[in-house]
Amino acid sequence: MIINFDNAATTYPKPESVKKTALNAIEKFGGNAGRGGHALSMKTSEAVYSARETISEFFDAQPENVVFTLNCTHALNMAIQGIMSGGGHLIISGMEHNSSSRPAAELARNKKITLSIAQVYPDDRRTVESFRSLIHNDTKAVVCTLASNVTGQILPYREIAEICRKKNICFIADGAQACGIIDVKMSDGINILCTAGHKGLYGITGTGLLITDGKYKIKPIIQGGTGSSSSSLYQPEFLPDSLESGTLNITGAMTIKAGIEFINKIGREKIFSHEDKICRIFINSLSKNKDIIIYRNPESSYVPIVSFNIKGVMPEKTASILAQKGYCLRAGYHCSALAHMQLGTENGTVRFAPSVFSNENDALKLAEFVKNVTVSEKSKKSIEII
Amino acid sequence: MSLFYICLTFIIKISYNKVYHKYTVSCRLMSGVILLKTCIAAMPSYTYVLKGEKLLKARGYPCEIRRNEKISKNGCGYSLYIYNDCKKAVEILEKYSVPYTISEYGGV
Secondary structure, eight states, X not given: OOEEOBTTTSOOSOXXXXXXXXXXXXXXXXXXXXXXXXXHHHHHHHHHHHHHHHHHXXXXXXXXXXXXXXXXXXXXXXXXXXXXXXXXXEEEETTOOHHHHHHHHHXXXXXXXXXXEEOOOSSHHHHHHHHHHHOOTTEEEEXXXXXXXXXXXXXXXHHHHHHHHHHTOEEEEEOTTTBTTBOOOGGGTOSEEEEESSSTTOOOSSOEEEEEOSSSXXXXXXXXXXXXXXXXXXOOSSTTGGGOOSOOOHHHHHHHHHHHHHHHHHOHHHHHHHHHHHHHHHXXXXXXXXXXXXXXXXXXXXXXXXXXXXXXXXXXXHHHHXXXXXXXXXXXXXXXXXXXXXXXXXXXXXXXXXXXXXXXXXXXXXXXXXXXXXXXXXXXXXXXXX | OOOOOOEEEEEEEEEEETTTXXXXXXXXXXXXXXXXXXXXXXXXXXXXXXXXXXXXXXXXXXXXXXXXXXOBTTBSOEEXXXXXXXXXXXXXXXXXXXXXXXXXXXXX
């Protein structure tokens, strides 16, 4: 028996419509989009364009400004390296996933940019001020996760985006934990939105999106065949081709469309309410236990993710015990060195992340089991001391 | 602008029913070539040609995507064959920022 509460890593299971779309894509859309004039290629091209249309409507963008990537990391690397190619100063938040902090750190280490890290606080006003205070004349871009993949904290991204707009600074958003969960639109002031296709958007793994408002030119980091301007040795300058070299993950693109249609059918707000309720039930069940630390602050707002620890028990051990009972939770650093540094969790945390397919009953049973683990680990330690 | 003349071929059948003393006339279209004004808008990628097609068809402008037969100086690509008032059609493309080059006016 498997009960997946690690949906922040990737959502599982996928909706039936997404599974059917994947199979249909393999069976009927076997051409290469944008290459060739025969029926197979044109049919596949239309399917990919249709995916761009659905995605662009969902995020309030233009279809040609939707770029398919391998994952959110790929999108963030393209955005950060593409925007900072000429050097300058970059600000990232103190809760960034390694998919933004690593490319940023590498550019800084190679002295191609200067880098600042903005502290994130439970109080949004302090977080906004933290970003503002780091901006100077050379600041070219700000990278900000919309919601932390460790704690779920939603950052005040609209306010930060507004500061960037006034200062003519490119605002790059990591929407991996927010897209499909909270209402994310390019009109929030986002210049470049990077997100995963396989998390809150319910597409298959191997998918990501980079969506731009077109204001800032993104220098490509990969060059290759695009099915356009093919007599030129140089990468086309128009989107999406400039950032889409090589054959797309066509099946993946079609599943993102199916995933978004699934979200629209149920209602994004309904999905958020459902998952949020499950998180609250989980937290309420554990909160009275003094041996359990829950990393949430009443001043902040959150997407449906909860990080916790059992005092005196390594997070990996907790997760391992839970896994033996079929509960899938991720422990450790969650590829977010900065976030754990900020939290002070030197051994990481255990992360609870439901999806639309999770239910309250399973969350309650898990919470009871966590409490039992707390008791049993505590008694083991008592025996050891004796 | 090249034009095709309408040429329609019908089969007209007249039959007489002796019982009811009635004539029945039926008419069937066999073939036709429709008069069209056509322009060909070459576009840089299939994404734009699809965007252009959807925009125009939604506004009542019949059009068709075709692979370019001749490799242009930009390489291989796609064009939108627009079978209607080209001037108004390209205004729509421009309004929605669809890049195009009118490669030629011509018939199919």
